[in-house]
Amino acid sequence: MNAPFVVRPLKEGTEVDELLVAPSRERRRLQCYVALLIGDILSIILGCGVVGYLFAGKGGLAESLVHAQLILPIFLTVAFYNGSYSIVALLASWKGIFRATVAMVIAMVVVIFVQFLIQPGAGVSRAAFNGGGLVAMGIIAWSRLQLRSFVTWRCGPSVINELIIDDGGPQVNLRGAIRISAAAMGLRPDLNDPHSLDRLGLVLRNIDRVIVSCPAGRRANWAMMLKGANVDGEVLDDEVARLGAQGARVVGKHGLLLVSAGPLGLRDRAVKRLFDITFAGSAILALSPLLILVALAVKLQDGGPVFFMQRRMGRGNRFFNMYKFRSMTQALCDKDGNTSASKDDQRITKVGKFIRRTSIDELPQLFNVLLGDMSIVGPRPHATGSLAGDKLFWEVDLRYWQRHCLKPGLSGLAQVRGYRGATDHESDLINRLQSDLEYLEGWTIMRDIQIIVLTLRVLVHDRAF
Structure with a gap:
């Protein structure tokens, strides 16, 4: 269900649907984000509630749930901002856990600060509050690790669709990437042919990132075609690897490759x-x-x-x-x-x-x-x-x-x-x-x-x- 469609050489008169090389993962990623979001919310409520109940019974449970309600809006705001629910979090569980932990720490600090300003003498159990936050962080980490299998089930081995178009350039090997032949799929970097542009657009449906490997003489045309394709596009150029380039920029009419930079700010x-x-x-x-x-x-x-x-x-x-x-x-x-x-x-x-x-x-x-x-x-x-x-x-x-x-x-x-x-x-x-x-x-x-x-x-x- 999650595997890419089999890509076969195309003949004249091929139906549009046969140009589809991969199913969409966008909706599946959204489902994974929602699962992480629900897991984090439940983890915070559960962590605060359990510790509050252990410290002071039903009274402590009620107070801890209030703390959870105060923490959640701040946590979610920071988490959405720092990428706790992003492709990076889906690709690497521990990076997502780290970002969620940072969001949790910030939320706790803000709640403590605001509560002190409003009620400096309030009899709040610091041990229960801090303990609830720590337990919540632990449950968040555990739940996100458990959801790894859910992400794999919904999105497969890769959460993005990466496509390599082979148009006669060097061989590129990327784990999990889909590979097609430009000649077999009838793809040509012809900027004067709207039908070629349309054909490329159909092939790139549901693709998140595309890499084109072609001879130097066709790179400019492929680059121009990709610019209007609504996708992250890259053109292979081994000169970048030979020079050890770390980035690129345009100054006036000149393209500059960044080949060295101080490692520390x-x-x-x-x-x-x-x-x-x-x-x-x-x-x-x-x-x-x-x-x-x-x-x-x-x-x-x-x-x-x-x-x-x-x-x-x-x-x-x-x-x-x-x-x-x-x-x-x-x-x-x-x-x-x-x-x-x-x-x-x-x-x-x-x-x-x-x-x-x-x-x-x-x-x-x-x-x-x-x-x-x-x-x-x-x-x-x-x-x-x-x-x-x-x-x-x-x-x-x-x-x-x-x-x-x-x-x-x-x-x-x-x-x-x-x-x-x-x-x-x-x-x-x-x-x-x-x-x-x-x-x-x-x-x-x-x-x-x-x-x-x-x-x-x-x-x-x-x-x-």
Whole structure:
């Protein structure tokens, strides 16, 4: 019932109904939205009512139901605004649950604030109110997860109809998408033929998004045809992928592709910097006895300098001086990093072996964090002469330079996944690079905290030499 109609090659004189390639999902999505809406309303009433009854019997039940009536209008207003009932909520249950939870929290805060303004001395059970709200959130999450099967039943594996029109361009594979041949369906990007436009319009009935794969010479005509088709339309252009474009805009008569952008906005940069300063400053104070002891041990080992300073590349492809406790003999220190340290490296001192094994040699980089050269979490900075196999890092993969759009870190996603130590093979670098690029794609402060916690498990590591 929910599967797309079988698409067959068409002949001259084909009936209009045979041009239909997919049933409409719009009404079915609406049914799913209504189901989510009813589920949320019942969850709030049930959660508040149950907790109120448990706290104060029938009297508490009546009061809690009043609270539910106050919460519901505000909750529904915010929920409709923040997309709790949207295609995104149908596609990803947890995103819908998160948005509904945010709406619930806002509604509770507003009710508390208004009630305080109107009746500041009212004898309202805070425990019952807060408990009812928390239980309601839990029931909302549970009900939305249960309704996942209802959404699948009504809409099938995908809640939208996505169509790929193959007109001789590169092969496109999208999960759940319907694929048709332009030649088989008699579709031509002919702007001078109203019948061609009508035929395309009939094919695109009930379609939510269409992608056309065609040669470069026909892209402009297909684009013009899609503009009047009342559907989200895209034309395949692999140049976008080659350039790594992130968006597009038109300035005057010129089309511009956005190929780079700062990964963090001003607010996120401020949050990350504040976190870095707070964490690094606190860590230096807490670890000051250890830092002093290690400095003395390094000095007494051979009388050389305590710190090893090496030029590394940081944010914006700019060099900075990175500090470490010196772990190699003074005469054999490799300032350019041309030779990676190995397990039985003769250059490493006895003290150096211990501080490298326990990652203590990295602690002076806390001062780099305070100076603003580094962050607590980010892609690890590498020496300019570092090799993966017999190639420089950027010779292995040019995406290597993308790592430098953020400040380098003391630890990163690659390190907590175990990708550290010598890069004897090109694959050693590729694994790190993939993790670093993944980190750049979606920064949050909670992810930084998670990486810091996971770092504690890999401070002592068999590849830390």
